[in-house]
Amino acid sequence: MAFQSKSHDAPLVPRAIRQLKWAAPCTLACILGCTGTVVVEERCGRLGDRLWRIESDNSAFLGAHVGDFNGDGRRDVAVFTTFELVVNLNSGHGFDASLGRSTLGLLDATARAVAVGDTDRDGYDDLALGGTSSNPPQLYRGGPGGLDTVGLSISGERAPFSIVAEDIDCDSAKEFVFGLGPADGGLNKPPTAHTYRWDGMGMRLISGVTGVGVSSPENPPVADVGDTNGDACGDMVLIGFPTAGGGLPGSASLFVGGPNGVLPSPAWQILAAAAGDLQPFRAIGVGDVDEDGFQEFMLVVAGGKTCELQVFRGAKTSPFTVAAWTVACENDHELGRMTVGDVNGDGRPDLIHGTRLYFGRAGIPPGPFGGDPGIALPNGEVVAVTDVNADGCDDYIVTTAHELTLYGGGQP
DSSP states (O other): OOEEEEOSSTTTOOSOOTTOEESSOOOHHHHTTOOSOEEOSSSSEETTOEEEEEEESSSOEEEEEEEOSSSSSSOEEEEEESSEEEEEEEOSSSEEEEEEEEOTTTOOTTTOOEEEEOSSSSSSOEEEEOOOSSSOOEEEOEETTEEOSSOEEOTTOOOEEEEEEEOTTSSSSOEEEEEEOOTTOOSSOOOEEEEEEEOSSSEEEEEEEEOSSBOOTTSOSEEEEEOSSSSSSOEEEEEEBOOTTSSSOEEEEEEOEETTEEOSSOSEEEEEOSTTOOEEEEEEEEEOTTOSSSOEEEEEEEETTEEEEEEEOOOSSSOOOEEEEEEEOSSGGGGGSEEEEOSSSSSSOEEEETTEEEOOBTTBOOSOGGGOOOEEOOSSEEEEEEOSSSSSSOEEEEEOSSEEEEEOOEEO
């Protein structure tokens, strides 16, 4: 195994957590699932506490995804590199590398196509892993021992550029939506999205939609944005990029879910057709910011070195109203380094842009408000934002070339 599991403070005991008191000594075991009597002054601990770290001596970290793979109520972490996928089960006393598996030939390193969700409604999260031109995508099902060691092939499907897990058809199970490029590998082909549902034996294709523009392996073409219209079905945004010669515009198209999958025509769409238009690069769900029962989403757009965060408010029907912030960006790569989570536990979405954290404000979506410089995070790429230690604050996972670190959310 190429991994060594390390904690910041041996033996697996983090630094003292400010404003969080336990009846028992505050060990990592308590932080990750203490069942004793707890007296809490603040829900969360100190922002940036290093809870867990792993290193790889011969491969680069591509990302991490979090889910409850063995159904014990704790959040496990699936880490994937250029050589292997390792599922680290959360024992309540730390993480154990329970499963290592070579993914050469299965994982497309440029696409980073992985998603986690309970697709078969058995109480265990499952993992969908993208394939290549010669190997189909795989579904690894969760169970009492964690993920299956052998995946189920999603036959007939090509390698996705991105995958999202969302309850598209309102049945309380997660469907997997594959954001796909051209079937023949050619240029100037539109992005497509295929939705798969578990049918008791495997994953079955239930719907497919096509966007405007062309697909790109460098940026995820499909994004889960939650239930934007209040019908209890998940919706998604499909991103298309303009052709080099300007023959096709770039676009962002909102497709809403329904009992039979994603509806074939977009409910809302914007086109970046004119010269100088800001081009959509990514969509991010931000939750029900204004508490009106509809999910909002954020569109990251750019042109040259100008980037904007455009926030669209959910509604029964389009159009959506929009708020926008302009941020500095040196290159298009930075557009993929934006994610949203509730890091300080106040119920409002916070924004991570590169290595800066911006806290959300009451009643308005996240953004770099009024020149707010934000809070600096450790160098590296934030690959996951979710509450791993069940303290009410989203934690964040940061990768560098050969190291992955889990940092705790909380109060700064």
